[in-house]
Amino acid sequence: MKVVYSERFAERYTTNPVESPDRVRLPARELAGYEFVEPPQASLEDVSRIHSREHIERVREKGMLAPALLAAGGACRAAEIALRGEAAFALVRPPGHHAASDHAWGMCYLNNVAIAVRMALDRMGGGMGGEAEGPKEAGLGRRRGGGSGGRVLIVDIDLHFGDGTVSIFRWDERVRIANVGAIDPGFDYLTLDPAGYIGQVERAVAESEFDLLAVSAGFDTYLLDWGGLLDLSDYEEIGRILKEGAEERCSGRRFAVLEGGYHQDLRLCVKGFVRGFE
Numbered sequence: 517m518k519v520v521y522s523e524r525f526a527e528r529y530t531t532n533p534v535e536s537p538d539r540v541r542l543p544a545r546e547l548a549g550y551e552f553v554e555p556p557q558a559s560l561e562d563v564s565r566i567h568s569r570e571h572i573e574r575v576r577e578k579g580m581l582a583p584a585l586l587a588a589g590g591a592c593r594a595a596e597i598a599l600r601g602e603a604a605f606a607l608v609r610p611p612g613h614h615a616a617s618d619h620a621w622g623m624c625y626l627n628n629v630a631i632a633v634r635m636a637l638d639r640m641g642g643g644m645g646g647e648a649e650g651p652k653e654a655g656l657g658r659r660r661g662g663g664s665g666g667r668v669l670i671v672d673i674d675l676h677f678g679d680g681t682v683s684i685f686r687w688d689e690r691v692r693i694a695n696v697g698a699i700d701p702g703f704d705y706l707t708l709d710p711a712g713y714i715g716q717v718e719r720a721v722a723e724s725e726f727d728l729l730a731v732s733a734g735f736d737t738y739l740l741d742w743g744g745l746l747d748l749s750d751y752e753e754i755g756r757i758l759k760e761g762a763e764e765r766c767s768g769r770r771f772a773v774l775e776g777g778y779h780q781d782l783r784l785c786v787k788g789f790v791r792g793f794e
């Protein structure tokens with residue numbers, strides 16, 4: 517289990533005050549026993565696979581390109597570690613799952629998970645078993661799923677629906693996305709109890725075939741955060757379910773990337789999740 521983290525993630529930048537440097541600084545201290553890996557900045561080439569040139573330019577004009585590239589680079593590094601068969605948690609900010617190809621909101625700028633998943637799909641190519649690559653698919657049309665080695669399950673456990681990620685992969689059949697709890701953007705999760713929520717995580721894993729598991733790990737469904745639902749042991753249980761699902765389906769290839777989570781206990785939520793996920 518590796519933690520992808522840079523002290524630069526805790527730098528100050530202009531954003532909503534709840535998205536504070538302590539969101540990564542305190543969990544990093546809590547995870548001190550794990551092996552830490554420094555992320556590189558994501559390359560503009562990798563980012564351009566997901567975001568339009570105009571969008572990247574707007575992020576630059578807001579002064580957010582450097583921190584956003586580093587967060588995306590953290591997610592990519594975590595995906596690379598996962599492809600080698602080891603679990604990884606990218607402790608990054610700013611978050612990413614509300615960033616679509618050409619627009620972003622909700623304290624997100626670049627879609628960290630989407631950039632990492634697209635990079636991983638390219639690396640996996642025709643299969644994890646070293647098979648020859650199939651013919652290149654041209655254009656932005658529908659990507660066919662199936663085949664070996666090129667399917668990703670993204671489990672989004674943030675309180676909020678990961679609309680950016682869903683819109684980015686809408687036409688890509690290699691990628692399945694489960695927004696746990698957020699059955700639809702109308703937030704039906706409010707009717708769930710913790711057991712119902714955890715049951716959705718179990719079903720998402722059980723009902724999917726995948727070669728890599730990615731987790732948009734937001735913790736704002738925590739009991740004392742906005743969602744008011746899950747306790748620390750629930751996050752450990754969710755991490756464990758995701759680990760066991762990855763071990764069963766894809767030789768354990770799994771990584772998680774921090775999304776939301778705004779209560780001071782975020783550090784404990786992350787630690788609980790990692791304990792189950794490692």
Ligand SMILES: [Zn+2]
Pocket residue numbers: 674675676734736775776777
């Ligand atoms: Zn959220």
